[in-house]
Amino acid sequence: MELGSLPEYVRSCTKIPIPEVLDWSDDGTSIGTEYIIMEHARGVQLHDKWSSMTPHQHMLCVKITTFMMTEMAKLPFPVYGSLYFADAPIDPNLKVAFAEGFCIGPHCATRYWDCNAGQARFYEERLPNRGPWTDIQSYCSGLIDAGFSHIPKVDDPRPELSYRGSIQEHLRLLDISNRVIQELIRKEAAKKRLEKDVLTCRKTFEVVLRGYMRKLHDARAMDPTLLRPIQYCDASWRNSAAALRQELIDLSRHWTALGLLGHCPYQPTPEELAEHAKQYEDFETVQQLKLFLKRALGAESDGWVPANKWTAAKEENARLFAQWVESTKEAGGSENRARALWPFGEVGTLENA
Numbered sequence: 001m002e003l004g005s006l007p008e009y010v011r012s013c014t015k016i017p018i019p020e021v022l023d024w025s026d027d028g029t030s031i032g033t034e035y036i037i038m039e040h041a042r043g044v045q046l047h048d049k050w051s052s053m054t055p056h057q058h059m060l061c062v063k064i065t066t067f068m069m070t071e072m073a074k075l076p077f078p079v080y081g082s083l084y085f086a087d088a089p090i091d092p093n094l095k096v097a098f099a100e101g102f103c104i105g106p107h108c109a110t111r112y113w114d115c116n117a118g119q120a121r122f123y124e125e126r127l128p129n130r131g132p133w134t135d136i137q138s139y140c141s142g143l144i145d146a147g148f149s150h151i152p153k154v155d156d157p158r159p160e161l162s163y164r165g166s167i168q169e170h171l172r173l174l175d176i177s178n179r180v181i182q183e184l185i186r187k188e189a190a191k192k193r194l195e196k197d198v199l200t201c202r203k204t205f206e207v208v209l210r211g212y213m214r215k216l217h218d219a220r221a222m223d224p225t226l227l228r229p230i231q232y233c234d235a236s237w238r239n240s241a242a243a244l245r246q247e248l249i250d251l252s253r254h255w256t257a258l259g260l261l262g263h264c265p266y267q268p269t270p271e272e273l274a275e276h277a278k279q280y281e282d283f284e285t286v287q288q289l290k291l292f293l294k295r296a297l298g299a300e301s302d303g304w305v306p307a308n309k310w311t312a313a314k315e316e317n318a319r320l321f322a323q324w325v326e327s328t329k330e331a332g333g334s335e336n337r338a339r340a341l342w343p344f345g346e347v348g349t350l351e352n353a
Contacts, residue, residue: 007038008085014075021037022037022038069213070213076099078096081106081132081133082109083104084105085103086098086102086103094106106130107130112130125148125151126148130142140181141178147236147237150235150238151167151236152237154167162279163286169241173244173245176248177233177244184230225247228251232244240283249268252264282341286343289342289343290343293317297317303343324342
C-alpha cells in the first residue's frame with residue numbers, strides 16, 4: 001500500500017488507537033529513501049510483560065486485541081489490491097473508488113514488482129498483472145502470472161541439481177497449478193475442522209472470530225493442503241519445481257478426503273513420483289542447510305546480513321562451506337554436488353545490507 005495510507009484510513013474509520021502519521025515520502029528523492037514518521041506510541045511491548053501477567057490478564061488481552069480485529073474486518077474492501085490516497089500518481093484506469101480520500105490500486109507486494117535484489121522478472125511469458133482484481137479467480141490468475149514472470153527464457157548455465165527443475169518443468173507445473181486452483185475455486189468444497197482442547201486464549205480468539213468475523217473464522221479452519229498451491233505458485237522459480245510439485249502431489253493424494261468431487265487435474269505417473277522423491281530429498285537438504293546458515297551467520301533467508309556483520313559472516317560462510325565439501329566427499333558425494341546444494345555460495349554470495 002502507499003506509505004501513510006493505511007494508518008490514516010484506520011484512524012479515520014475505526015476507534016483503534018493508531019499513532020498519527022506526521023510525515024512520509026514514497027519517492028526516495030528527499031533523503032535517498034522512502035520513510036514514514038509517526039508520533040511516539042507510549043507503553044511497553046507486550047512480550048516484555050506477558051510472562052508477568054496472570055492467565056486472566058492474558059485472556060483479557062487476547063479478547064481486546066481480537067475485538068480490534070473485528071473493527072478491521074468490518075471495514076469494506078471491495079476488490080483485491082492495495083490501499084492508496086485518492087490523489088496517488090497511478091494510472092486512473094487502475095484506481096477503484098473507495099472511501100473518501102482513498103482508492104484501491106495495484107498490489108504493492110514485492111512478488112508483483114522488481115523489488116527484490118537479484119530477483120529478475122521476465123515479462124515475455126506473461127504481462128505484468130498487479131491488479132486490482134475484482135474476484136478470487138482474477139486474483140489467483142495474478143499469482144500464476146507472477147510465477148510465470150520469474151521464469152527466464154534460458155536455463156542458468158551454472159551446474160544445478162535436478163530438484164531445481166528446468167524452465168520447461170516450471171512452465172508445466174504452473175500451468176497445472178492454474179488448472180488445479182481454478183478447480184478448487186469452482187467446487188468450494190473444503191471441509192471445515194475445528195480444533196479441540198485448546199488454551200483459554202485460543203478459545204477466546206475463536207469465539208470472537210466465530211461471532212463477529214465468521215468469514216475469517218471459516219477461512220482459518222480450512223485444510224492448508226487446499227491453500228498451499230495458491231500460496232506458493234507465484235514463487236516456483238525461486239523455491240524450485242520440487243517444492244511446487246510436492247504441494248500438487250499432496251493435494252492430488254488427498255483430493256477425495258478433502259471433500260472434492262471428481263479427480264484432481266494433476267495425476268503424476270509412478271515414474272514422475274520416483275524422480276520427484278529424489279529431487280525433493282535434495283530440496284529438503286538445501287532448506288535444512290539454509291536454516292542452519294541463517295542462525296550461524298545471522299543472515300536472512302536470501303543471504304542478506306547487516307553491514308556491521310558482513311566481514312565476519314563472509315569468513316564464517318567460507319569456513320562452513322569448506323567443512324560441508326569435506327563431509328560430502330567423505331559420504332561419497334562430489335564437490336560439484338556440495339557446491340550445488342550450498343545455499344549461499346562458498347565465496348560470498350551473501351548480500352551486504
